[in-house]
Amino acid sequence: MIVEGDNLMSEDMNFKSLFIGDKSENSSIYGNELDRLITNHFGWRKNYIPGDVPAISDKEKEKEDYQQSLQRQHNVLDELDHRLRAGSVPWMSAGRYWGQMLSDTLTPAMLAYSDAMLWNANNVTIECSMANSKMEAEVGEDLSQLLGFKDGWAHLTHDGSIENLEGIWYMRQFKSMPLAFKEVVPDKVKGLSEWELFNMSVEKVLKILKTLTPEQIDAVKAHSSRSGKNIQKLGKFIVSYTKHYSWLKALDISGIGLDQMVQIPVMSDFRMNIDILEDTIKKLAAEKTPILGVVAVVGTTEEGQVDEVDRIVKFRKEMEKQGVYFYLHVDAAYGGYARALFKDENDHFVEYDQLEDMFKKHDVFHYPVRISKHVYNSYKAIRDAESVTIDPHKMGYVPYCAGGIAIKYQSMRNVISYFAPYVFEKKTATAPDMLGSYIIGGSKGGATATGVWAAHRTLPLNITGYGRLIGSSIETAQRFHKFLEGLEFNVKGKTIKAYPLDNPDFNMVDWVLKVEGETSLEKTNALNEKMFDLSSFYDSHVYANRFLTSHTIFKKDTYGDSPVPFIEKMGFSKNDWEKVGAVTLLRAAIMTPFLNNTELFNDYTKGIAKSMKEKLNEIL
Amino acid sequence: MIVEGDNLMSEDMNFKSLFIGDKSENSSIYGNELDRLITNHFGWRKNYIPGDVPAISDKEKEKEDYQQSLQRQHNVLDELDHRLRAGSVPWMSAGRYWGQMLSDTLTPAMLAYSDAMLWNANNVTIECSMANSKMEAEVGEDLSQLLGFKDGWAHLTHDGSIENLEGIWYMRQFKSMPLAFKEVVPDKVKGLSEWELFNMSVEKVLKILKTLTPEQIDAVKAHSSRSGKNIQKLGKFIVSYTKHYSWLKALDISGIGLDQMVQIPVMSDFRMNIDILEDTIKKLAAEKTPILGVVAVVGTTEEGQVDEVDRIVKFRKEMEKQGVYFYLHVDAAYGGYARALFKDENDHFVEYDQLEDMFKKHDVFHYPVRISKHVYNSYKAIRDAESVTIDPHKMGYVPYCAGGIAIKYQSMRNVISYFAPYVFEKKTATAPDMLGSYIIGGSKGGATATGVWAAHRTLPLNITGYGRLIGSSIETAQRFHKFLEGLEFNVKGKTIKAYPLDNPDFNMVDWVLKVEGETSLEKTNALNEKMFDLSSFYDSHVYANRFLTSHTIFKKDTYGDSPVPFIEKMGFSKNDWEKVGAVTLLRAAIMTPFLNNTELFNDYTKGIAKSMKEKLNEIL
Incomplete structure (x- = not known):
């Protein structure tokens, strides 16, 4: 075990180094580490019984169908690249994506996954996954301990x-x-x-x-x-x-x-x-x-x-x-x-x-x-x-x-x-020799466990590692909540205010935008629905969109009357609730690890407020 | 759609170009394609609202804890690399791994996965996975069509x-x-x-x-x-x-x-x-x-x-x-x-x-x-x-x-x-907008669908693509079956013969090694158990092992008397079956795509026969 013997164990981890970054700040590190890992993997393949003749001869490689197949792979990957770039939402953004439980993910996990996938182990049984099954057992220990x-x-x-x-x-x-x-x-x-x-x-x-x-x-x-x-x-x-x-x-x-x-x-x-x-x-x-x-x-x-x-x-x-x-x-x-x-x-x-x-x-x-x-x-x-x-x-x-x-x-x-x-x-x-005998599932990629293992080994499951990282997201949630409490727009002679739910327990913030004096809950719901449409994947220019969020609807049949105090705070009555039976909220699972910095936070919230205002201008 | 318009559609694919290869023959292509894809991804991150300040400043990068955290990631990945190399079984080998349903996997799938993982979409709903959800729907179409x-x-x-x-x-x-x-x-x-x-x-x-x-x-x-x-x-x-x-x-x-x-x-x-x-x-x-x-x-x-x-x-x-x-x-x-x-x-x-x-x-x-x-x-x-x-x-x-x-x-x-x-x-x-509503599972990685999509687009689900690939594995199974029928060893004055099950329906071959004249089914089972131990992950020098396989046991409580004709062919009686109630077989799910070539097949089977003989020498 290399890691457990090193002297970094009790140091505080700077998690910002462990993401690719919203502007690919750590991309060259990612590229270098990945290159190193896969090169080592290639060497492992090459050196298994080095005397064996390679299965693919140089003559084979020169064949026309060989080259055509490679060209086809290339074309498919081109299409993939094109479709991903055109059809992905930039949730890695440090401060413009305030939506679903999606964000940048940890590089140790991605690097480990990309590497381990090349060995393609199956953790269903240790026979198909010697190294990776042990890592899954260690990850299991981690989670058990984390939960007490x-x-x-x-x-x-x-x-x-x-x-x-x-x-x-x-x-x-x-x-x-x-x-x-x-x-x-x-x-x-x-x-x-x-x-x-x-x-x-x-x-x-x-x-x-x-x-x-x-x-x-x-x-x-x-x-x-x-x-x-x-x-x-x-x-x-x-x-x-x-x-x-x-x-x-x-x-x-x-x-x-x-x-x-x-x-x-x-x-x-x-x-x-x-x-x-x-x-x-x-x-x-x-x-x-x-x-x-x-x-x-x-x-x-x-x-x-x-x-x-x-x-x-x-x-x-x-x-x-x-x-x-x-x-x-x-x-x-x-x-x-x-x-x-x-x-x-x-x-x-x-x-x-x-x-x-x-x-x-x-x-x-x-x-x-x-x-x-x-x-x-x-x-x-x-x-x-x-x-x-x-x-x-x-x-x-x-x-x-x-x-x-x-x-x-x-x-x-x-x-x-x-x-x-x-x-x-x-x-x-x-790990048990036959993990599949103890769980609902069967075949399970060894790479999955390897990815989690690498994340856990890099970021300890205590205050020095995940604690600091998740702390940052909670801090940003509380900052964001405060920001919303003071958010006010003046658009076309109307004043629009944000009403967040009470201080959140965790890192999720829900809020409603409401025109001051508006007495219709229905119209307020429609306003927020429209804001969601303009700030989500429904917008056809999502990559250029400067504020992205998700939404949720609290309905009477599941929420009962629990939203009533909240809608009353906005000036609606229980009667409105009875009539409409639903309230639409904008919803942000705040996962960004980057905004526990006042300057950056202010910069981005200024930016998204501006974007919201432009959208309100379009809606109203 | 780039691919559907090209003129490669009805050409036969040379699947050998679409694996990294047992000796990393296509490693540089893999490395280049991967580099291209992730570089494009990094560019996509960098260019989302280019005016936004990066979340990670150069000053941050210079901090001691930043560098220490990177070092820790590096150490963890080193340990990972070490553990994977020491604890993996070389099932990518063209002709030495004859065991579990494991082999080299298609590069288009791995490349697409490694790329798509960076965008981390969730196909549970289209909101969290615009591009990838569509690919899953297309893959679903493929599978439906394949099955008729x-x-x-x-x-x-x-x-x-x-x-x-x-x-x-x-x-x-x-x-x-x-x-x-x-x-x-x-x-x-x-x-x-x-x-x-x-x-x-x-x-x-x-x-x-x-x-x-x-x-x-x-x-x-x-x-x-x-x-x-x-x-x-x-x-x-x-x-x-x-x-x-x-x-x-x-x-x-x-x-x-x-x-x-x-x-x-x-x-x-x-x-x-x-x-x-x-x-x-x-x-x-x-x-x-x-x-x-x-x-x-x-x-x-x-x-x-x-x-x-x-x-x-x-x-x-x-x-x-x-x-x-x-x-x-x-x-x-x-x-x-x-x-x-x-x-x-x-x-x-x-x-x-x-x-x-x-x-x-x-x-x-x-x-x-x-x-x-x-x-x-x-x-x-x-x-x-x-x-x-x-x-x-x-x-x-x-x-x-x-x-x-x-x-x-x-x-x-x-x-x-x-x-x-x-x-x-x-x-x-x-795809349905909410895939999670129609299936047992919930969150599901967009990268999974992307990997399968890239494989399907590169290798059509007909004779030109997967047909040829799977054909190769079936051909190798039939060659291997024939090889086993003629396999005979002389070790320490004893003759050992291989008894394969009858011609397989698919690409799996099971067989028993038996000492001529041996009348004990129990001892024959023990011989095959021992051969498995010496030819599997149980061997501590698995990376240097020149013949690897898996095994299975047919027991009376599940197989009834169906193995009787087979054990009779080996010279045992129904009485032996009643007494022992089990027969141990060596078992090969033959997935190697590379052995539909007489020279290579002969080369490797010669090699593994030699290895089996050495092991028999150790066992007997």
Whole structure:
């Protein structure tokens, strides 16, 4: 291991060196490193049994069809280049793209990927991927540690939707195991009522499994929900109204079904209403309806909000005393990596009152950033969940497709696996020989793991690395929020003001542009829709566009009345809300790593304000 | 479109120019094309609003932490390079790697991927991926056409396991729709018995859906198996004993459950026993047990065998007359691309008696290759299945992770989608704006689609492109089979012979090495296990290893007695089989594109024979 022995480990990383840059500032470094890596790869090919004759002779190369085929490849790549340049949105821009969860990605990840792809390993089994499988295991360790799982395990997946499905698969399997115990090894659950079986914790299930023979374990698994039985009896799946639609797909695909979904309203801050969650669970428990599981979101995709995971964890502990248990999954696909912000250079999760000092010591912020106690507590409590969705290709700043899922105990994976679980093995640092046996997917590119590995090794998953990087995006979000609060335009005799949602939990900022005195919510929605059209891929001159954003719509059927305080702040009434039933917002997932600099921030916000004004002039 | 207008379209491609090569023969072309593409990308970044100040200043670059971070990246990439070189298996070798489904991959795909990754598009929605989403739609068209689906649709996925899960999701949804019709729009199925509802064809379901209002469609979907109800009533899922284990996972995850699985034995040629399949279905039908669906495999992962899809299709037509219907999915993850071998330069599927002429015209084979009528008929009949798994990252020779699934009718996707299906739209060439609404997954790298697109555009999916390429691998398999038939070693006074399985359907060859006169099947298995250990990643000097292979074990619990004729050929008895219950084979998925050349083939087989002999000397 070269890296772990070097003396850079506890230094603060300057992440700006690790992006190509909005103006290709680091392009020559990228080119040089890439050239070095692929040259080494070519040498490796050339020198495998050097005495072997090359498969492609010089005579072959001179053939007309050989040259024609190369010409064809060249033409295709020309077309590709043309189509990408004409059909891509410049989200690498330091300060003109304020839209989707897209930005420049880390060069170590891209370089590693471009190199590893040439070796084309398949991490489904170690036989097809010796080096890369080990890297995936190391990345899994990283993610487990980041989330605070001491005995945990994690692996990479394709994307958040697949991870959520895997999370629900875990949930379903664990909930069904006690019923299978009752059928196969009744002695182990003697005296327990059906209600007690439905409320057995993951820990208790694992404990019983440890006492069984391999044959018994196989038999129990065969009687679990894997058999197809009892799925409808396992109870309700609880999620907030504003959930990502991948949860609908996951419920559907897993056979649990949408009929088992219970939705919890969000509050006016767009976090799940925990009071209602608690009441709902108590009510279900009183009716003896089991609770399959609860999903908390850390970083909602539309508002970047963070559910109060700590309160859910605390409530669960209380309910456990009353014999009620539910599985907790945290959907931190978007927000998970930000846990690095709370970890010091030794990977310790610091106390809230020490945060300020740590941020100062590591020169994280250049603006008075406020991280609320609520957000801190939620992040801290992630370690008490059973499983967590966390996407390297979002706030890990690595290229697609690199999702991830972590489980609290490595032994949990034996409940979904398709391997004889001869040993409920102790936690080890090595990957299983057959990763495909423990996950939903099968073939998986070794290059994906390699890319994430290189990013993690370059930027530590604590305050010195990812903490500083994500800190920069949060700082920019708070700067941007402040900027919007003061934003005002005068166009054609009208005054237009920006109304951002309240201070965001994370790095997403939503806002509405409104003409002062406008009393129609419908017209205001139309104005913002139009602004989106003029500031997005819908604009045919997107490459010349000087302000780009995305949008979202809060609708009454999912948001209930939670947007009412916000629209009232704009001067609309609850009556308007009842009538229109939707509010359109402009939406910025602020990922740019470059704007934690006052001069640059002011420069760009001046630029985009000018562009917005021109567009308003066109719209009004 | 540059490519479609050029005059290379109907020329035969020389695929040897489109690989880096086993000895890096085309490395300088690769390097030059890559350099050109990334330089253009850098220019694109630099020239977006050229007046904007760069985010990274020269002053920043001079900072110590900036340089230190770059140094750290450099060190990490050094470690990466070291670990990949030490921990990779040389499957790009022209003739020394005879193992897993791994080989050199197509340069257009790798170059396109390396370039497209820099733009980091997300094909989940067109907003995040304008250019790349269109390429995915075009790739989908390609795959649909390749499989013979005139009104079909296809998209890329992560891997075959996810595709099989999506296939089973389709199956489950369609089977449940008639029950939902009965609940929501009873008039539409008036007079139909429950048995008739369970046997409604996909076409009939689509026809009824076309007559419904959008609101009715939503209501029907809400009452489908998506609700969680009726799943256990939908009937039996039929698959062969030798199925890939991803089908177990898919049954489990989808909530259908392993209890619904009915397994069909394979014959001594390792294809599904269609007689037994027919009997089984007739028996189930007589008992009024519905049949959820049947899976046929085109290219089994252990033997490369091709199930008789045409016979299943024919049988289904017969049964439909008797009111019995089942969904047919073809798992052609491995073999699907070989359909290009049967398509002429105008993409027409040629008649069997014209194959020979077409192969000659396009100079496909340089050895007397036999494509059986059986294989031809199976490939032809794929177009009659409802859905097909097909993996670009297998016989499409593109890097991971690029799986794919195709459906017979584009409108089928509305049955699993999470969009209001306002229009059961006509087939169009464009991608849906929200691909994520129609598939299991969510975020999906635009670069994946771009890579596959570049491969397809360079190598047409007919005899001129992929046909010739895959033809080469099949030719090599048949040459290798012949070579094994004559292979004999004399080591330490013993004679060792190779026993290959009968002529393969595709490009996979399995064989056993056996000491003449050896009467112990167990010892023979041990010999082959040992040969695998010495010829695989288990060998610590894998980079210097001169013969590499993989292995497989046929066990009685999955293969039944189908291996008996084979082991009898080796001189063992049925009694030995009963006693040992397993036979270990060496296994080569022959993907090398380079060995359709007698001189090179002889050179390498001489080399690997020598290496095998040295290993036998070590083992015996």
